[in-house]
Amino acid sequence: GxxxxxxxxxxxxxxxxxxxxxxxxxxxxxxxxxxxxxxxxxxxxxxxxxxxxxxxxxxxxxxxxxxxxxxxxxxxxxxxxxxxxxxxxxxxxxxxxxxxxxHTCGNPGEILKGVLHGTRFNIGDKIRYSCLSGYILEGHAIL
Structure with a gap:
């Protein structure tokens, strides 16, 4: 909705x-x-x-x-x-x-100056974040 x-x-x-x-x-x-x-x-x-x-x-x-x-x-x-x-x-x-x-976890969302890799958000699925050039990721890259 x-x-x-x-x-x-x-x-x-x-x-x-x-x-x-x-x-x-x-x-x-x-x-x-x-x-x-x-x-x-x-x-x-x-x-x-x-x-x-x-x-x-x-x-x-x-x-x-x-x-x-x-x-x-x-x-x-x-x-x-x-x-x-x-x-x-x-x-x-x-x-x-x-x-x-x-049975789903939901989309954790985009991050500023970064990219979310992954389109499935079910329990057991993994997603990965990466940063745009010139930025450093703080926290876990893989969830």
Whole structure:
């Protein structure tokens, strides 16, 4: 499915307060991937919760103009909460979500200045990261 901020791609309104709750069957997980992301830095925020929207479930708070990495829930519910302030807006966001059966791990996402090698993300599959010329990989190259 697709989730877009109100008014996308022509800009979202001030004082927005939107909640999306994605629910799938038990034992499944949800992967959220961003196609476009442009929010006023620090003032307009997309909060993503792993489950219901409670403080302990906050997975990430997103703002600014950098395309976020993919997000995978640990359970069958993923909640998005979008809030904006009284002034300045941007294009907004477009996110794609899909259900991951329990035997898949989900796409771990691209890395800045790097390349993901691998297209299968099932349990037992391996993927490899490499860096563009002039950059050094920190962490594991093979997952």
């Amino acid at each position: 697709t989730i877009e901020s109100p008014g996308f791609p022509h800009g979202y309104p001030n004082y927005a307060n939107c909640t999306w709750i994605i629910i799938t069957g038990e034992r499944n997980r949800i992967q959220l991937s961003f196609h476009t992301f442009a929010l006023e830095e620090d003032f307009d925020i997309l909060s993503v919760y792993d489950g219901q929207p409670q403080q302990g479930n906050l997975k990430v708070r997103l703002s600014g103009f950098q395309l976020p990495s993919s997000i995978v829930s640990t359970g069958s519910i993923l909640t998005l909460w979008f809030t904006t302030d009284f002034a300045v807006s941007a294009q907004g966001f477009k996110a794609l979500y899909e259900v991951l059966p329990s």
